[in-house]
Amino acid sequence: MKRTAALTLLLAFGASALPGILAAQMATPMRGATPLDSTNQVHDFKPMMKERAPLERAYVQQPPLIPHEIDGYIINANSNKCLTCHSWDNYRSAKATKISLTHFRDRDGTELSNVSASRYFCTQCHVPQVDAHPLVNNAFQPVDVLTGR
Ligand code: HEC
Ligand code: HEC
Numbered sequence: 786m787k788r789t790a791a792l793t794l795l796l797a798f799g800a801s802a803l804p805g806i807l808a809a810q811m812a813t814p815m816r817g818a819t820p821l822d823s824t825n826q827v828h829d830f831k832p833m834m835k836e837r838a839p840l841e842r843a844y845v846q847q848p849p850l851i852p853h854e855i856d857g858y859i860i861n862a863n864s865n866k867c868l869t870c871h872s873w874d875n876y877r878s879a880k881a882t883k884i885s886l887t888h889f890r891d892r893d894g895t896e897l898s899n900v901s902a903s904r905y906f907c908t909q910c911h912v913p914q915v916d917a918h919p920l921v922n923n924a925f926q927p928v929d930v931l932t933g934r
Pocket of ligand 2: 884888
């Protein structure tokens with residue numbers, strides 16, 4: 786009985802003190818003092834760039850940026866709008882780049898005859914290109930093989 790009471794006290798104290806301790810240790814977030822649940826309204830859409838040639842890649846393994854709009858392009862269990870142009874069936878008629886061989890490999894490295902489930906949701910990795918300032922300034926330079934230096 787005594788132990789239960791002590792445990793209850795500990796839990797109550799722990800639960801109230803812990804968030805304070807954690808908050809004190811956390812780095813200052815970029816959103817400032819705004820609570821996370823007040824930030825899911827997007828106020829500041831970046832304007833899409835005019836459709837143009839894809840931006841150069843910055844590193845060899847980078848998923849290329851999408852050089853066109855994708856508004857309304859649905860990707861779900863029944864259909865994948867991206868593949869209507871980028872699949873090996875359709876890329877010629879769409880004059881699009883075909884998805885590369887890596888997209889046919891599952892996470893264990895097994896080669897498949899169709900797009901791997903891990904590559905099905907294209908926008909997990911590919912995002913439309915926009916003119917935006919880096920969120921954090923940095924001195925990153927692309928590797929030489931990509932810039933021809
Ligand atoms: C109506 C046809 C069409 C649809 C649908 C489409 N694309 Fe494209 N996409 C193109 C064409 C054409 C290009 C080539 C543009 C160029 O190289 O100038 C392209 C280029 C790209 C590139 C750049 C490839 C490179 O070589 O760097 C990526 C990445 C891409 N699309 C991803 C997507 C994703 C992801 C979706 C779905 C959300 C999608 N596309 C839907 C036609 C399409
Ligand atoms: C897990 C991340 C990931 C997903 C999901 C993904 N891609 Fe990619 N994609 C990449 C990477 C990384 C590259 C560049 C290296 C390579 O070719 O594998 C790439 C390359 C490409 C290219 C350029 C190919 C070339 O030969 O230059 C196209 C087009 C493309 N992806 C389209 C798609 C489409 C369409 C989907 C959805 C069906 C998709 N990707 C899903 C990561 C991804």
